[in-house]
Amino acid sequence: xxxxxxxxxxxxxxxxxxxxxxxxxxxxxxxxxxxxxxxxxxxxxxxxxxxxxxxxxxxxxxxxxxxxxxxxxxxxxxxxxxxxxxxxxxxxxxxxxxxxxxxxxxxxxxxxxxxxxxxxxxxxxxxxxxxxxxxxxxxxxxxxxxxxxxxxxxxxxxxxxxxxxxxxxxxxxxxxxxxxxxxxxxxxxxxxxxxxxxxxxxxxxxxxxxxxxxxxxxxxxxxxxxxxxxxxxxxxxxxxxxxxxxxxxxxxxxxxxxxxxxxxxxxxxxxxxxxxxxxxxxxxxxxxxxxxxxxxxxxxxxxxxxxxxxxxxxxx
Numbered sequence: 001x002x003x004x005x006x007x008x009x010x011x012x013x014x015x016x017x018x019x020x021x022x023x024x025x026x027x028x029x030x031x032x033x034x035x036x037x038x039x040x041x042x043x044x045x046x047x048x049x050x051x052x053x054x055x056x057x058x059x060x061x062x063x064x065x066x067x068x069x070x071x072x073x074x075x076x077x078x079x080x081x082x083x084x085x086x087x088x089x090x091x092x093x094x095x096x097x098x099x100x101x102x103x104x105x106x107x108x109x110x111x112x113x114x115x116x117x118x119x120x121x122x123x124x125x126x127x128x129x130x131x132x133x134x135x136x137x138x139x140x141x142x143x144x145x146x147x148x149x150x151x152x153x154x155x156x157x158x159x160x161x162x163x164x165x166x167x168x169x170x171x172x173x174x175x176x177x178x179x180x181x182x183x184x185x186x187x188x189x190x191x192x193x194x195x196x197x198x199x200x201x202x203x204x205x206x207x208x209x210x211x212x213x214x215x216x217x218x219x220x221x222x223x224x225x226x227x228x229x230x231x232x233x234x235x236x237x238x239x240x241x242x243x244x245x246x247x248x249x250x251x252x253x254x255x256x257x258x259x260x261x262x263x264x265x266x267x268x269x270x271x272x273x274x275x276x277x278x279x280x281x282x283x284x285x286x287x288x289x290x291x292x293x294x295x296x297x298x299x300x301x302x303x304x305x306x307x308x309x310x311x312x313x314x315x316x
Contacts, residue, residue, distance in 0.1 A: 009036040016179025023173040023189045035169035039162040046158040050150045067144030079136045095272040097241040101149030102126040112228035127241045156264030159183040183260040187214040201251035217260035221267040222252030249274035256287040
């Protein structure tokens with residue numbers, strides 16, 4: 001019988017540390033290494049196509065044409081992602097709005113300054129997915145200054161695609177972790193679950209509670225990745241598209257779902273939903289764990305899990 005091996009590939013993409021980890025028989029080592037490289041290339045391909053920081057990405061081309069009378073042509077993959085964003089916009093009552101990228105122009109988290117009221121009022125009309133003209137063939141942002149931002153689901157889509165590359169290569173034990181967005185290929189080689197840790201939003205590098213997961217995806221949205229504090233109040237990068245102001249009800253919400261794309265979008269929407277998040281997540285039929293602003297835990301089996309947190313394989 002072939003001995004088991006554990007192979008990992010570390011790299012950076014989409015502004016985050018990334019890890020691909022697989023386990024399997026040593027006899028398949030060459031093909032495993034090729035699959036890991038192919039999965040990394042797929043993540044990097046998606047970053048090139050959809051990063052708002054790259055002038056040659058399709059997102060940047062669409063944004064540069066905002067206010068033009070001509071539509072920007074779409075390929076099938078981009079149209080599919082826009083369709084997903086459109087469905088989330090409707091199911092979230094407009095809270096998941098990929099035109100909220102314009103709000104970045106008035107929020108400066110590095111300088112820890114609140115936006116000028118007039119500047120915020122001026123940019124809010126540019127946040128309006130319902131006003132965007134698009135179909136499977138093209139898209140047109142009607143107002144100059146409008147911006148699409150795939151940050152709410154681009155990394156999660158890349159995690160799913162990387163996992164698909166690995167699974168198509170015959171790998172069924174391991175996971176993809178892109179900056180805390182995790183997609184499992186399957187359980188550990190002996191069939192046991194992976195031990196995952198939900199980050200403590202108020203203690204750097206600490207884990208608040210542990211989970212054991214065999215399949216699917218786990219993502220966390222929270223107020224602790226990009227934020228500043230001013231006069232005792234925390235302001236994070238998750239912005240309500242209606243008011244333009246950061247969410248405040250939850251420290252973090254983690255969602256377990258079959259795919260990373262769904263889990264990530266739902267955790268973000270739940271943060272935006274505030275006190276309505278539990279009802280929303282229940283309606284979506286997903287398991288979740290939330291840490292309220294007070295630090296209180298909510299959701300799936302949160303009792304008696306904190307004792308296992310220190311043994312987590314991955315911190316998310």
